Amino acid sequence: MLNLPLSVARLTWPLDTRVDHIDRERNSMGMMDLLRDKIEKQIAAFDQQLEAAEAEARAKKARAEADVAGAELEEQLLGRVNEIKEKIAEGQAYLKELADAGDDKAEEIKGKIASFFD
Secondary structure, eight states: OOOOOHHHHHHHHHHHHHHHHHHHHHHHHHHHHHHHHHHHHHHHHHHHHHHHHHHHHHHHHHHHTTOTTHHHHHHHHHHHHHHHHHHHHHHHHHHHHHHHSOGGGHHHHHHHGGGGGO
16 A cells, blocks of 8 residues: 555545546547437438439329329329438437437437437
8 A cells, every 4th residue: 555645645536536527428428429420320311312212203203294193103202202301300300409418318319319210
């Protein structure tokens, strides 16, 4: 055991605690950053899907304008476009929630957004 003066021994313990607090804060922020990155990447993927679905819907619509049966297909494709738009809005809401939430909410938000990545 070290023979340190009592004043030095007292200073060491609170300093170690502060370092632990910083490490916990960094880990929590890491999770927030990870969740934010995952949501942003998923929104980007949904944006690409939206563009592709809209292009496909426009192309099918143009081909199906003369065909009455094409109207049903057009509705399905436009329905998919609307579903993707809703997913994008959902992702943007999660990004806002992450931005507004404290570090202590990261686990709760992580559980809520699981369905977003399906």
